[in-house]
Amino acid sequence: MSSAATPEVLWAQRSSKTEAAKNFIYLTISVPDVQPANLKLQLKPQGLTFSGHSDSLKRDYHVELEFYAEIDEKESKINHTAKNVEMVLRKKELKEEFWPRLLKDAKKVHFLKTDFDKWVDEDEQNEAPEDDLGGMGGMGGMPGMGDMSSMMGGGGDFGGIDFSKLGGGADAGDEEGEEEDDDDDDEMPELEDEEKEGEASSSKPKIEEL
Known part of the structure; x- marks a missing residue:
């Protein structure tokens, strides 16, 4: 996949010491118009691997991420749209503190950016709008919340x-x-x-x- 481009990856997070459903990572891989047949996503406790071909951009994309800490892939949600691949990754360890960064390696990478639409400060997350947590509904985790x-x-x-x-x-x-x-x-x-x-x-x- 040496010829493949690296997609833009956006992330934000929430943390909770007592509620697992509020202890997660928002992760969005920004690659539009990827047909399901042209998408490969492998989610593991320590990271993920993504490969996909964008029909509109006529380009292959590939990225491998190694997370700062483990996630629970069974409790994580994935939503593939025409614009991107959205994920809510459940952090395995219940902890009040935020992860200091998304990736295990502290080295800064150009493709990884903060998702300011979803980001809140650690001390203000309890006051975050319900939509921030309700966003999980769009990931297939709680599709009934908005409908209900x-x-x-x-x-x-x-x-x-x-x-x-x-x-x-x-x-x-x-x-x-x-x-x-x-x-x-x-x-x-x-x-x-x-x-x-x-x-x-x-x-x-x-x-x-x-």
């Missing part, structure tokens, strides 16, 4: 509609009840009229007899 929140919102709307329907049903029932009462009231005079008619009819024969 929207569903919950939608559920609230549905609940409102149901409640209004239930309320409307109760009102409709009351109106029907009132109508029934009115019908009963209307029937009473009819009964009285029938009784009067009965009395009148019973008095008619007496008149005829006379």
Whole structure:
């Protein structure tokens, strides 16, 4: 792969001594338009190897990274998009402190850059927007979080509609009840009229007899 170019690699991180899900590395390999058949990504506890061919740039890319510390590849997430390969790499050791750097070797490399869109300072990470942690959803780790929140919102709307329907049903029932009462009231005079008619009819024969 001597003729292959080295892709730009962006990274940021979070750390936690108690919550494994908040103890991870954001890693993005910026190579666009790599078909799945042309992509090879090997993830290991100590590092990763990436190879890919960009159709739009018509170029091969290759990079090997050896991490500062171990990751848990089984708990890590990978999301391949048309723009890049995004990863959330779970740090194996729960630790409050940040890794001092991404790579084991302290030597600076030109292709590795800080992902300022995702980066927060170590002492401010607990105040980071939820989107920073929710970004894991895009990696396939928690795809339901954003959807669930929207569903919950939608559920609230549905609940409102149901409640209004239930309320409307109760009102409709009351109106029907009132109508029934009115019908009963209307029937009473009819009964009285029938009784009067009965009395009148019973008095008619007496008149005829006379």
